Amino acid sequence: ARTSIVKAVDAALEDCFAGRSLALIAGGDGVGKSSAARNWCQRFPGRGRYVAVPGTNDRRTFFVEIAAALGC
Numbered sequence: 001a002r003t004s005i006v007k008a009v010d011a012a013l014e015d016c017f018a019g020r021s022l023a024l025i026a027g028g029d030g031v032g033k034s035s036a037a038r039n040w041c042q043r044f045p046g047r048g049r050y051v052a053v054p055g056t057n058d059r060r061t062f063f064v065e066i067a068a069a070l071g072c
Helices: 004-019 035-043 061-071
Strands: none
Touching: 004 035
């Protein structure tokens, strides 16, 4: 369903793709951010890479998750 969350995530990811940049999508728990982002990446293979990082302040874990999603 094209909820307001899905529309906002789609718009943010399209902007990132056009500008060749990263996006950090943050918001309340359980509103559909992760599902919308994963769905966008599946709909447009090669345009983006979905990375879920644990809710921690650990910089190493953050970068390890990004590297893993990129195949490093």
